[in-house]
Amino acid sequence: MHYQLDFSFLAERWPDFVAGAWLTVQLTVVSIALGLAVGTICALVRVYGTAFPRRVVGLYVELIRNTPLLIQIFIVYFGLSSLGLKLSAEVSAVIALVVNMGAYTTEIMRAGIQSIQRTQLEAADCLGLTRLQTILHVVLLPAMERVYPALSSQFVLLMLASSITSTISAEELTATANLVQSDTYRSFEVYIVVALVYLALSALYRLAFWLIGLLLFARKRKLGTAL
Amino acid sequence: MIKLNANHILYLVEATEWTVLLSLMAFAGGSVVGLVLALLRVSKVRVLRGLASGYIQVIQGTPLLIVLFLSYFGLGILGYKLDPLVAAGLSFTVYAGAFLGEIWRGCIEAVPRTQWEASDCLGLSRFQQYAYVILPQAVRIAIPPTVGFMVQIVKNTSLASVIGFVELARAGQIVNNSTFEPFAIFTVVAALYFALCYPLSLAARALERKAHVGR
Numbered sequence: 001m002h003y004q005l006d007f008s009f010l011a012e013r014w015p016d017f018v019a020g021a022w023l024t025v026q027l028t029v030v031s032i033a034l035g036l037a038v039g040t041i042c043a044l045v046r047v048y049g050t051a052f053p054r055r056v057v058g059l060y061v062e063l064i065r066n067t068p069l070l071i072q073i074f075i076v077y078f079g080l081s082s083l084g085l086k087l088s089a090e091v092s093a094v095i096a097l098v099v100n101m102g103a104y105t106t107e108i109m110r111a112g113i114q115s116i117q118r119t120q121l122e123a124a125d126c127l128g129l130t131r132l133q134t135i136l137h138v139v140l141l142p143a144m145e146r147v148y149p150a151l152s153s154q155f156v157l158l159m160l161a162s163s164i165t166s167t168i169s170a171e172e173l174t175a176t177a178n179l180v181q182s183d184t185y186r187s188f189e190v191y192i193v194v195a196l197v198y199l200a201l202s203a204l205y206r207l208a209f210w211l212i213g214l215l216l217f218a219r220k221r222k223l224g225t226a227l
Numbered sequence: 228m229i230k231l232n233a234n235h236i237l238y239l240v241e242a243t244e245w246t247v248l249l250s251l252m253a254f255a256g257g258s259v260v261g262l263v264l265a266l267l268r269v270s271k272v273r274v275l276r277g278l279a280s281g282y283i284q285v286i287q288g289t290p291l292l293i294v295l296f297l298s299y300f301g302l303g304i305l306g307y308k309l310d311p312l313v314a315a316g317l318s319f320t321v322y323a324g325a326f327l328g329e330i331w332r333g334c335i336e337a338v339p340r341t342q343w344e345a346s347d348c349l350g351l352s353r354f355q356q357y358a359y360v361i362l363p364q365a366v367r368i369a370i371p372p373t374v375g376f377m378v379q380i381v382k383n384t385s386l387a388s389v390i391g392f393v394e395l396a397r398a399g400q401i402v403n404n405s406t407f408e409p410f411a412i413f414t415v416v417a418a419l420y421f422a423l424c425y426p427l428s429l430a431a432r433a434l435e436r437k438a439h440v441g442r
Contacts, residue, residue, distance in 0.1 A: 003304070003305050003306060062425065062428070063417075063421065065378075065424075065428070066378065066382075066420065066421045066424035066425045066428055067382070067417040067420045067421050067424070068382040068383070068385035068386075068396065068420055069382070070385040070386060070388070070396055071385060071396060071399070071413055071416050071417045071420060072417070074396075074399070074400075074409065074413045074416075075409075075410065075413045075414065075417065078403065078409035078410075078413065079409045079410035079413055079414070080410070081409075082407070082408065082409045082410050083410055156288075160288075160289070160290040160291075161290070163290035163292045163293065164290075164292060164386065166292070167389060174290065174292055174293065174296075177293075177296070178296075181300065185304070186304075187296070187300035187301055187303070187304050188297070188300070188301035188302075188304045188305060191293055191296045191297045191300065191301050192297070192301070194293055195289045195293045195294075195297065198288065198289050198290055198293060199285065199288040199289060202287075202288040203288070
């Protein structure tokens with residue numbers, strides 16, 4: 001069968017794609033920020049907490065990491081609304097993504113925190129740092145520096161996974177694609193365009209995380225050495 | 228309205244079989260593609276390395292959902308009307324291949340250089356080096372991360388529901404459409420996924436611990 005590729009829908013519909021991509025960026029940036037916060041706190045609990053909170057965090061991590069994001073999104077969106085808590089698709093998407101991201105970040109940050117040696121904590125004690133100062137400057141920042149590559153690839157994976165929120169009609173990039181293809185019947189072309197947009201977005205995210213890494217970990221930049 | 232009953236649960240369990248089948252298809256297909264990619268990635272020919280790396284970059288930078296749509300709706304328009312099972316199997320092969328390729332490349336590179344040098348000295352051909360020296364050692368390094376990635380495969384098969392393939396996630400939606408108890412149903416669905424994935428996670432962790440003994 002002879003088929004002519006036709007991208008003419010782009011002339012009219014490109015603002016839709018831009019709007020969809022923008023919502024994808026908004027959703028993921030919020031989810032990454034909140035997910036990182038949740039994950040960092042959980043990781044601290046998991047390493048330094050008492051037995052019971054540690055169990056709870058462990059359970060949370062295992063439950064989330066062993067079930068699909070799609071089902072988590074369904075539980076938040078359909079499940080909670082059936083229990084009387086009505087949330088918009090976008091809010092549900094962010095909640096599900098944060099809960100998901102938090103579990104993965106916990107494991108990554110835990111590895112980082114556990115790599116900080118006891119002697120570092122003892123040294124911080126000797127210097128008279130407060131508990132908060134120790135956690136921020138001696139534990140978290142160096143821990144994050146060590147696991148930063150893993151963290152940033154997890155962030156990119158989250159951005160790609162956010163496409164799943166299209167199933168609950170959050171109008172992000174993939175949902176836009178579904179809409180445009182059902183209007184124009186140009187599904188092959190539409191999904192190729194969207195695949196390219198996602199590729200560009202993941203390149204953009206990688207660049208952004210690299211720059212943030214340079215800003216955040218000044219020591220590495222100055223000395224040019226790994227830990 | 229129909230109440231949620233044992234038949235619904237039974238239906239979900241039956242649908243789990245399709246999830247398992249889809250996962251096995253994805254793993255089998257992905258292994259073949261992944262092995263080829265991993266070998267290309269460590270090839271001496273630059274063009275081959277570049278091609279494999281380009282493929283991996285593109286697939287790892289695109290959501291699996293878009294790959295699924297491309298193969299189901301996209302190829303359909305081009306005149307290849309694929310069955311959802313075939314479209315899903317194809318997409319998961321493409322996807323799992325890229326990730327397994329990258330994991331296994333790391334494992335091949337983790338085999339010490341001295342093993343290459345020693346087998347060079349023994350006058351083994353490139354094929355013999357791979358078959359008798361490098362790959363057997365790489366396989367042992369590769370088992371824990373591969374089992375870990377199988378968890379990702381099982382979870383990602385849930386996306387096949389979007390193109391109408393009736394596996395566990397889609398079955399959950401179908402039951403929900405007749406009973407309207409989403410919280411209960413999707414919790415059961417999540418529990419079934421957990422039952423599939425958690426043993427794999429535990430196995431991956433145990434294998435990892437075993438592999439690190441003596442290090």
